[in-house]
Amino acid sequence: VIVAYIDGGSRGNPGPAGFGVRIERGNGTLVEEIAESIGIATNNVAEYRGLLAALEWARRQGERELLVRSDSQLLVEQMRGVYKVRNPGLQPLHARARLLANEIGRVSFEHVPRERNARADRLANLAMDGKSVVASTSREADEPGPINALEPSPDSSNRDAGALDDPLTPTERSVRVFIYRHLIETMRAPDVATIAAAVGTDQPSAAAALHDLAAAHALVMAPSTTNIWMAHPFSAVPTMFPVVHEGRTYWANCAWDAAGVMSLVGGGTTETRCADCAEPLTIAIRDGNVIGDAVVHFAVAPRRFWDNIAFT
């Protein structure tokens, strides 16, 4: 059986955060190590992000069975269904983890003391320092891992480390991740002052980051303002496509984005109307499948999506 040791943490809560994942075979042979910086986040979000990375790895590899070991009792008991997930910031991450675990097949969770999780802890600490690593090896677990010869990976958060084609700076990435977290937790887009405070910068820098993110098509600003209009698939303003999930209402930009919101928050229902005859139409996600009989009209071909994003 494949074993994933996971750990996540932040320097400050929230603060610069990261996670580490160490994947081993049952006999202790090292398969892969992953360390990734995730910008500003809480401790528990970082733990979940480590879990998601491990589950995504297992699914990619076609593993049907996985044992996850973590020193976070909260995460382990929540994934076992013993603890409820009350923190709204963790709910979408938990829902994604459940979905991935179902797709993999048999995923079990074991709580281990910190000292048995030291290698994942070390990776998480590297990630918190801003180093990202993906390294696989067939060496024995007791040999020095590739982490000792660590080079920043191409998607490292450190832009000066050679990732010259990276379209986004670390600040822009943190701003982007914060906007989505804020949208999911509060159902509203944050304003510039909130963004600046969250990522530890001043308002002009936050406004500049928003402008650059819009130029990179990572979000859409309301014309001539510093207000976020769209962070796809979310809309910051009400639309014809509300997505209701666990008592929360999110707004999607269009029919496709309604499906996108459901995929990100882990389910939901959209009650809207046929654009032609105005008869009620409902789309819902049940057990990972879409329920509802409707069609979406793509009036604009994909290569023209951004010519007029409001029309699209």
Next chain:
Amino acid sequence: LLLFRSEEHVERWCSERHVSKGAVVPIQQVWTLARSWYRERLEYSWRPHQPEAMARMFSDAGLTGDFWRI
């Protein structure tokens, strides 16, 4: 991207508004596409989709033909 009860409703809407008809896609396929399109969206490491990735996602969702060519 608007939602309709069926392709007939799309056609009526297009002719009444003098909008040329694009692609009409069942919501099940849109769900498949949306899941892959937005999979990395919350990740710190997210990047705008590259054309090859977009083309693959369309074809994986069964969306082929000139309309979907990037």
